[in-house]
Amino acid sequence: MYSAIVFLPLVGFLIAGLFGRAIGAKASEYVTSSLLVVAALLSWVAFFDVALGTEALVQIPVLQWISSGALDVTWTLRIDTLTVVMLVVVNSVSALVHIYSIGYMHHDPHRPRFFAYLSLFTFAMLSLVTSDNLLQMFFGWEGVGLASYLLIGFWFKKPSANAAAMKAFVVNRVGDFGFLLGIFGVYMMFGTISYDDIFAQAGAIAAGTAQNAPSLEFLGYSLSFDSAITVTCLLLFLGAMGKSAQLLLHTWLPDAMEGPTPVSALIHAATMVTAGVFMVARLSPLFELSHTALTVVTFVGASTALFAGTIGCVQNDIKRVIAYSTCSQLGYMFVALGIGAYGVAVFHLFTHAFFKALLFLCAGSVIHAVSDEQDMRRMGGLRKHIPVTYWTMFIGTLALTGFGIPLVHIGHTYLGTAGFISKDAIIEATYAGHNAASNFAFWMTIAAAFLTSFYSWRLTFMTFHGKPRASVDVMKHVHESPLVMTVPLFVLAVGALFAGMAFQSGFIGETYDTFWKGALFTGADNHVLHDMHHVPIWVKLMPFIMMVAGFLLAVQFYIRKPDAPKKLAERHDALYQFLLNKWYFDELYDFLFVKPSLKLGRFLWKRGDGAVIDGMGPDGIAARVQQITAQVVRLQSGYIYHYAFAMLIGVAFFITLSMFSGGGAH
Template identity: 80%
Template sequence: MYSAIVFLPLLGFLIVGLFGRALGNKASEYITSGFLVIAALLSWVAFFSVGIGSGPAVQYNILSWIQSGNLDINWAIRVDTLTVVMLVVVNSVSALVHVYSIGYMHHDPDRPRFFAYLSLFTFAMLALVTSDNLLQMFFGWEGVGLASYLLIGFWFKKPSANAAAIKAFVVNRVGDFGFILGIAGVFVIFGSTDFNSIFSTAGAIAQGQTPVLEFLGYSLDPDTALTVVCLLLFMGAMGKSAQFMLHTWLPDAMEGPTPVSALIHAATMVTAGVFMVARLSPIFELSPTALTFVTLIGGTTAIFAATVGCVQNDIKRVIAYSTCSQLGYMFVALGVGAYSVGIFHLFTHAFFKALLFLGAGSVIHAVSDEQDMRKMGGLRKHIPYTYWTMVIGTLALTGFGIPFIYIYGIPLGTAGFISKDAIIEAAYVGQNAFAGYAFWMTVFAAFLTSFYSWRLVFMTFFGKPKASADVMSHVHESPWVMVVPLLILAMGAVFAGPVFKTFFAGDAYDAFWKGALFTSDANHILHEMHNVPKWVIASPFVMMVLGFIVAWVFYISKPDMPKALAARHDVLYRFLLNKWYFDELYNFLFVRPAFKIGRFLWKSGDGSVIDGFGPDGVAARVQQVTARVVKLQSGYIYHYAFAMLIGVAFFITWSMFAGGGAL
């Protein structure tokens, strides 16, 4: 069953990728989508068997992969609760995205290539989450990077799409450089990349005194070595999960088709970093410094992305910055040691974020591919299914729920309310140096999240239509092949939190996780979350309500107020609109110098030195010599006779001085 879950998407990619033109558009769509639906159903079977049921955690060896010296690596599928949670997330969202794309990409002439890339993307993520060792994880890690490059730049005739694909690829290389150094460090310290071997010896190595790693000329003791390795691994997570400073690729990734955005932001790519830190929680737990840094970056990302999302006008970019912010929440949970809470938010977030992106795609589909919210408005009566599903997604994202009211011990609210509030409570009881900072950042980010989310809804669906009469005359609801995935995701956005909270972070925690995440008798964070003050529990609700009220005043009650406020605070507005000027800063610090160095090496190094003294120089000298030799060929017999006489005289003279021996 597990081999089918992992390799069915790969089979779909190979069939459609190789024979898509011969099979045709419809067959390509049905083959890849059918395989993903089967994989998704099997993933839910695995989830109820291994997670909620009593199925054991096992490893399935597929083949012997790498053997070199002490390095002996098998390609294996690791099945535990963390794996099956990710299988459900990846395959469920991917299957719905595949089905949705049948309608969304209906007019695209390259549909077989698109569906093949989607299936490749899914397989790469499955290879990552089922990995039994770090090198196998790295294979999937780079696989999702490659697939994202292909999908972001799918419309490769658009220069902006090509630029966005390259940007995503290059920025991720920065993070991946740290990740691969971290993998090498793990191998040096533990002598293995296999998870079981690493986890079984981690505690003993941490208690040792002998230096275990040479890094940048320094001999590192176990504590320092583990901190360095964890920070390098987290550097990879920062790139993949678009955390602060390595986030710049994520908004530009909107250049790809909207279903790609849903898959990247909800189930693949950006969730890889969160999964990796959770999988390696036994190592990260040994480095309080690394976890403190994770908390700092998570809290900063949550507030940074939320501030930028408040002023974006592209409907997809607003949701993209929302993803960036929510990933910050997840890393806050991981940083304070609440690993299951972070994965719980990843699980619920997949449903409502995929819903929002696919809902945005339905809006774009309805308004003739327009993405600027300033050119929308008044759409709720024209596309009612899209409107209501996006409202549900917005309620989940903003954390709509009623605190202090419980049904069978579960808070009354949407999935986002339950999982996001749990992160805020975990940050409050966290013990590291930046836990308090992360708490306040996530609380204030909840206000901004509510504001920009309802701003999107009000600008898109309320007020007078701002599109042209021609566009409005063609506005229509999406076909059922697009609406049905929205309805299914809407159910997940509402019920995924209440139904599964007790398993992820409640009374059934131990029976559900079965040791798949780090646990310790000293780690009482889940217990302490039940004893937080009431004002802590109420704070996200208050922020959510305030954000809704401000958005209502700005975009419904007094729609001229945002323009006046932006004009009054022009510097701040431009600072946020230009995304804190990170692109400009990186362009000044890295891009321009890189181009200058490249141009110098091209012109002076390659052109003047290598080519000048190499092939071009040799060719030029040969041409010069032959040009002069050619002048000797005059065509007159007496010139040739004279040259012969000179030659004879030369040889006679040389023979005389040589003593006649040469003759």
């Protein structure tokens, strides 16, 4: 069963990729989508067997991969609770995205290629989450990078799509370089890349029973164990920053909106950006050995949550608003990881997948309805025209903003949407956290909750409420999406509403230990989980207050006084431009890295390669040969008497030479 879950998407990729033209677009759609539905159903069976059952850890060898000296790597599927949670997320969202894409991509002539890429993306992510060693994880890590490049640039005839795909690839290479160095560091310290061996040694070191704590040579410095594990964890986290679009390595994420909307849903909800969160959670026994690294993770996550929220408030592209929302929510997840609340972080990853996929697919339904328009300033008044899309997006917005009833619970389960339960849990855990950045992170996540509510309702009001701002011709053709697109919205809406309440007790509640079964580091996590239930009441109320405040401000700006945002932007133009231009990170990187690289490349091309290498090498020799032959050609006049004269000169020369040679012999 587990092998089928992982490799069915690969089979779909091979069929659609190799035989798509032969079997046709329809067959490619149905084959890949059917295989993903089967994989998703099997993933839920695995979830109930492992997470809610008695199985703790299943390891399934697939093949002998690499054997070189002391390095012996077997491709093995590691199935524990963390894995099956990710299997459910990846395959469920991917299956719904596949089905939705049948309608959304209906008019595209390259559908077999698109569905092949989607299945490849899914397989790469499944390879990552089922990895049993760091090299296997790196394979999946690079696989999702490749698939994202192919899908973001799917419409390769658009220069903006090509640029966005290249940007995603290059920015992720920066993070991946750090991740690779981190893997090298782990191998040098522990002598293995197998999770079981690494975690066993890490546990012995944490317990103080290890005979010798390993050290590390890095950049010419001999590092003690504490310094070595901190450097290694920070390098690993650098990889997570790239994949999960954290502050400084976030710039590729909004540009990824150049790909088809189903791609955005898959990247933001189930694959690519969740890889970094999964990696830190999987390696939690290592990160627990470095409080400095965990503090950095907390600080970066909190900064990203607020930073992305500020930008989301002024963006006008409907997909970019949701993209920055993803960036912000990932910041929440890293905050939870940094304070040691690993189960809370994965819980938010799990619930976030439902409402974020829902929001992106609803955005795609809106774009589909208004003739591919993405600017919210040219929308408005769509509520009555596309009611199914409106109400499902309304549900997604409620979940994202954290709508629920604070302090009220049935048994141990709070009443509210998925986002309410998981995001509020992060804020409460952050207040209860004890690392140096916990207090900072608490207030940043509180502020981000307000911003999240404001820009989410801003999107809803600008898109669906008020007077239509689209042209009359566009409004005439506004229509609801077909069932093949709306059915996935219904399924995701159910998850956005009830996933938090249904699974709270297992992820972060009273059955935590029997649910996770040691798949996550539990020392600090259980401590935080215990303390978060005893935070002051005002802490529990703050996210709800921020949610309501953001909603009321959005109502004031976009329902009651729709001209107020424009006046405010004009009054504070510098701040508005700062946020609209995304804190000028793109311009800064362009100045620091892109332009110098282009200048250096042009210099090496023109001066180095052209003038020196080619000038003194092939081009220089070729030019001299051409000059000499041009002079020699001039001797070929075509007149017989010129040739006879040349022959006489030659005869005279050889006779003279013979005479002098003969005379010299006597």
